[in-house]
Amino acid sequence: MSVSHPMPAASPIAATPFRPTGPLMGVLPLAIGIVVAVLLHVILPGFVGPYYSRIVIDIGIAIILAVSLNIVNGMTGQFSIGHAGFMTVGGYTAGLITYYGSYFIWGTLGKHGVFLGTGEWLFAASCIVGGLVAAGAGYIVGLPSLRLRGDYLAIVTLGFGEILRVVLQQTGKVLDDGAAIRAAGWSQWLPPPVGGAIGFDGIPKYTNLFWVYTFVTITVVVAYRLKHSSLGRAMISVREDEIAAQAMGVNIARQKVLAFVMAAFFAGVAGGLFAHERGVIISPKDAGFQRSFDYVIMTVLGGRGSISGVTLAAIILTALPELLRDFEQYRLIVFALLLIVMMIVRPQGLFGIHEIWHFWRRRSR
Amino acid sequence: MADFTQTLMTAAAIGSLYALIALGYTMVYGILKFINFAHSDIVVLGAWSSYTVADQVLPRLGYDSRTIPPLWIGAVILPLIMLFCGFVGYVIERLAYRPLRRAPRLNVLITAIGVSLFLQNLGQLDFMFGASPEKMPALLPSWELASFSFGTGEATRKVVISLVDTMIFATSGTLMLVLEYLVFRTKLGTAMRAVSYNTDTAALMGIPVDRVISFTFVLGSSLAAAAGFLYVMKYPGINQPAHTVWVLLGLKAFVAAVIGGIGNVRGAVLGGFVIAFVEQFGAFYISSNYRDVYVFALLIGILLVKPTGLLGSPLREKV
Amino acid sequence: MSATALLHVQDIGIAFGGLKAVQHFSLRLPAGGLYGLIGPNGAGKTTVFNLLTGVYNPDSGSMRLAATDLMGRKPHEITASGIARTFQNIRLFPNLTVLDNVRLAGQLRSRVGLFGTLARTAEYQHQEDDLTRKALDLLSIFEMQDRADELADSLSYGHQRRLEILRALATDPRVLLLDEPAAGLNPQEKLALAKSIRAIRDRFQVAVLLIEHDMGLVMDICERITVLDHGVTICEGPPKHVQNDPKVIAAYLGGGG
Ligand SMILES: Nc1ncnc2c1ncn2[C@@H]1O[C@H](COP(=O)(O)OP(=O)(O)OP(=O)(O)O)[C@@H](O)[C@H]1O
Ligand SMILES: [Mg+2]
Numbered sequence A: 001m002s003v004s005h006p007m008p009a010a011s012p013i014a015a016t017p018f019r020p021t022g023p024l025m026g027v028l029p030l031a032i033g034i035v036v037a038v039l040l041h042v043i044l045p046g047f048v049g050p051y052y053s054r055i056v057i058d059i060g061i062a063i064i065l066a067v068s069l070n071i072v073n074g075m076t077g078q079f080s081i082g083h084a085g086f087m088t089v090g091g092y093t094a095g096l097i098t099y100y101g102s103y104f105i106w107g108t109l110g111k112h113g114v115f116l117g118t119g120e121w122l123f124a125a126s127c128i129v130g131g132l133v134a135a136g137a138g139y140i141v142g143l144p145s146l147r148l149r150g151d152y153l154a155i156v157t158l159g160f161g162e163i164l165r166v167v168l169q170q171t172g173k174v175l176d177d178g179a180a181i182r183a184a185g186w187s188q189w190l191p192p193p194v195g196g197a198i199g200f201d202g203i204p205k206y207t208n209l210f211w212v213y214t215f216v217t218i219t220v221v222v223a224y225r226l227k228h229s230s231l232g233r234a235m236i237s238v239r240e241d242e243i244a245a246q247a248m249g250v251n252i253a254r255q256k257v258l259a260f261v262m263a264a265f266f267a268g269v270a271g272g273l274f275a276h277e278r279g280v281i282i283s284p285k286d287a288g289f290q291r292s293f294d295y296v297i298m299t300v301l302g303g304r305g306s307i308s309g310v311t312l313a314a315i316i317l318t319a320l321p322e323l324l325r326d327f328e329q330y331r332l333i334v335f336a337l338l339l340i341v342m343m344i345v346r347p348q349g350l351f352g353i354h355e356i357w358h359f360w361r362r363r364s365r
Numbered sequence B: 001m002a003d004f005t006q007t008l009m010t011a012a013a014i015g016s017l018y019a020l021i022a023l024g025y026t027m028v029y030g031i032l033k034f035i036n037f038a039h040s041d042i043v044v045l046g047a048w049s050s051y052t053v054a055d056q057v058l059p060r061l062g063y064d065s066r067t068i069p070p071l072w073i074g075a076v077i078l079p080l081i082m083l084f085c086g087f088v089g090y091v092i093e094r095l096a097y098r099p100l101r102r103a104p105r106l107n108v109l110i111t112a113i114g115v116s117l118f119l120q121n122l123g124q125l126d127f128m129f130g131a132s133p134e135k136m137p138a139l140l141p142s143w144e145l146a147s148f149s150f151g152t153g154e155a156t157r158k159v160v161i162s163l164v165d166t167m168i169f170a171t172s173g174t175l176m177l178v179l180e181y182l183v184f185r186t187k188l189g190t191a192m193r194a195v196s197y198n199t200d201t202a203a204l205m206g207i208p209v210d211r212v213i214s215f216t217f218v219l220g221s222s223l224a225a226a227a228g229f230l231y232v233m234k235y236p237g238i239n240q241p242a243h244t245v246w247v248l249l250g251l252k253a254f255v256a257a258v259i260g261g262i263g264n265v266r267g268a269v270l271g272g273f274v275i276a277f278v279e280q281f282g283a284f285y286i287s288s289n290y291r292d293v294y295v296f297a298l299l300i301g302i303l304l305v306k307p308t309g310l311l312g313s314p315l316r317e318k319v
Numbered sequence C: 001m002s003a004t005a006l007l008h009v010q011d012i013g014i015a016f017g018g019l020k021a022v023q024h025f026s027l028r029l030p031a032g033g034l035y036g037l038i039g040p041n042g043a044g045k046t047t048v049f050n051l052l053t054g055v056y057n058p059d060s061g062s063m064r065l066a067a068t069d070l071m072g073r074k075p076h077e078i079t080a081s082g083i084a085r086t087f088q089n090i091r092l093f094p095n096l097t098v099l100d101n102v103r104l105a106g107q108l109r110s111r112v113g114l115f116g117t118l119a120r121t122a123e124y125q126h127q128e129d130d131l132t133r134k135a136l137d138l139l140s141i142f143e144m145q146d147r148a149d150e151l152a153d154s155l156s157y158g159h160q161r162r163l164e165i166l167r168a169l170a171t172d173p174r175v176l177l178l179d180e181p182a183a184g185l186n187p188q189e190k191l192a193l194a195k196s197i198r199a200i201r202d203r204f205q206v207a208v209l210l211i212e213h214d215m216g217l218v219m220d221i222c223e224r225i226t227v228l229d230h231g232v233t234i235c236e237g238p239p240k241h242v243q244n245d246p247k248v249i250a251a252y253l254g255g256g257g
Helices: A022-075 A083-106 A118-145 A150-169 A178-183 A209-227 A230-240 A242-247 A252-275 A289-302 A307-323 A325-345 A356-364 B002-032 B039-060 B071-100 B105-123 B163-185 B187-197 B199-204 B209-234 B244-260 B265-285 B288-305 C045-052 C075-081 C098-109 C114-119 C122-142 C157-170 C187-204 C215-221 C239-244 C246-253
Strands: B144-150 B157-162 C005-016 C019-030 C034-038 C060-065 C083-085 C175-179 C207-211 C224-229 C232-237
Touching (some): A022 A083, A022 A209, A022 A230, A022 A252, A022 A289, A022 A307, A083 A150, A083 A178, A118 A150, A118 A252, A118 B288, A150 B105, A150 B244, A150 B288, A209 A230, A209 A252, A209 A307, A209 C114, A230 A242, A230 C098, A230 C114, A230 C122, A242 A252, A289 B105, A307 A325, A307 A356, A325 B071, B002 B157, B002 B163, B002 B187, B002 B209, B002 B244, B039 B105, B039 B209, B071 B105, B071 B209, B157 B163, B163 B187, B163 B265, B187 B199, B199 B209, B244 B265, B244 B288, C005 C045, C005 C207, C019 C045, C019 C207, C019 C232, C034 C045, C034 C215, C045 C175, C075 C083, C098 C122, C098 C157, C114 C122, C122 C187, C157 C187, C187 C215, C215 C239, C224 C246, C232 C246, C239 C246
Parallel strands (some): C034 C207, C034 C224, C083 C175
Antiparallel strands (some): C005 C019, C005 C060, C224 C232
């Protein structure tokens, strides 16, 4: 330490990662992300064909789910294992809007319009509405978290997913033509006819690379800005030490619920994308614990709080099983062992709370 | 009246199963303060090993799986299965949980999920139990021990006390009494309670904490095994190891433990019966489609009104 | 005197099960006062802090900070009204940087909401820069600016203790509760700390209530001292008075634990 320097060379301000200033910087990351999404959409399928394009779509959806779950489990230190429940709420809501909405707006079922046409905008809006409804559910599920310790919350969220599964199984069958829709009385709309145990078949398949990666961009930018802000700091303080956080003036109840609501919102959006994906029939079992555990594993392996780490985990854990289809039955055995070993050897996850480039920077210094 | 009595009896049998499973959750939580997600998989293991013995071993000993073997066969299989699952519980604790003794509780919880996933998916492999449901050969005759009639003429309804329900109730009752004795009347039980009350102090007093914890796992796992065995006596259609039914069973048992007051052995038993009654009566009188919903509604209700459960004592974190 | 008290506590108490940890505790802390709270181990000193900061709710009594009633308030509300504390068993946010530990405490009166945060508005930028500047300023008190980017966890014990104090100060308190800030420090460090506590009091115009086992330090800097034993106040007054009180001597000598 030199006396001649009143301020040390490595100023903390310089070290604070990514500080966009001005209104342009505020939207720049989003703009870049959307450009990338367009490029992906236009170029990728021609190169790799529909099968791999679909895997890339799956990866995008998984990123949204894992990164959003990470707001609750990683940043805020709560333990939600019902994330697929929120996803399913969003998926069914969005599907309900595009499926029956198409009929009421255009008089036909099925896809409407071209790339970025009216049908796709209805779809995008439906994903957002799905997110909002899921956020509402997140609020309701998050409320008990005010009174419950972390692991009880796990049970409540797990219970939420399972209850949702049971409730969805009781819904009526999808009205599959105009006559049936017109003939349906009020009693048939409550609960909505979304296919019961077999799932919601017939949702127009709008999901494409553009929309998925546009929403991926939004999710990642929001998560990143949240993490590097006062709000994110408050969430992290709840994770680190609730008592100390309160003593520093943090309203921990508010932070927990906010985290829940935000995570549920993005899960709902991802659900919308999932429900409209080609080859997918969203069904009650998607709300169950198996799917939720997938996202929990991604957040744990990636690093609790590391957005890039979790993104990487989402990519690998989604792509790998697809590429190793023959070993499907071993997939979860391997993941489970990874989880167990990880907790013993490197409990903070691959990247802990840091972003990947922090390691790079440290090494190169 | 007949329906009421019949539901009551089913609830008592199922409640005693929930109670048996809940005991394992509550004992582990009492000491290590985490939800042992893998506990329900021990129930699965108990169920499927019972099936394996009945389906593979018994025929080789000359008991055809289509005929009902003598009663004592069940009485021999049960303790063997309990012993086996107790051992598996011991191994799990030793390998997966013990390295995390000083780790944050969340890490242990994640490990427990890992162990659960591992067991479920391992169990579904072909050389284990396979990924399709099976039918448990009957070990008990379908006797009706007694039956009562209510009403007259056309409206007559019969209430049946079946051997299976009675056996379930009696066996779990006996096991619970043995546990009660172990926990409250023996030195080991005192040590368990001491470790549960304050692990560090107990260690200072010279209690071998690790051994007590191992023992707790063995105990909890063997009770879970018994529950698995009794469960397939009542419901012979066994679902594959990773089926949701098992997770729900475990979840409800955990809910029972929470409702009774987590860490409290008597509370777990009480909670088991409360859950079963709510579930069975809800299923019968409201709608059986939503039977799982009632249980969770009850859980949330109780947690909001009395977060420590029915018999739990309030805990304040020391600062 | 009670008319000028900033922190006005009357007869608060709490029992844990059968254990009466604190009974009939009263205190009048004037603005800018530097008072001490002493007593043997387990006397109930930390519990008094926990009551004052809303970690536990008193079973009885009343507490006021100036005109604000503190009874039944949540901890974060009490902090917002102007009482800050440190913890005896250091409770920093280990995985946050030193700077962020302080910034977190500084942000409690933040006006920027979710939208401003996510849109990175000018107002948000301005507030963050402000927070950073203030935090670095505070860190300079203990010459810790150059550690701003280190994780709190990686600090030495002495620095962690100091960071606890700075973090509490960042909430902009009118009353600062220090729970054994000198524990584990060596004699020179203790001396320096005593100086700093006085300096902090003067510079920030904050009243200080100090729990400390080091009698020399307490007698040296405190204007008045309250002595607890087994949850009961056995003596209250200026250092001279307390020092010579036979009950205090008995409590400390008579194996009072
Ligand atoms: N949450 C709690 N539950 C039960 N007992 C408690 C709790 N908090 C404190 N106590 C008890 O209250 C008494 C006073 O504790 P406290 O921590 O206030 O003492 P202290 O004066 O700060 O002691 P020390 O000098 O050792 O810090 C002790 O007997 C302690 O065990
Ligand atoms: Mg103390």
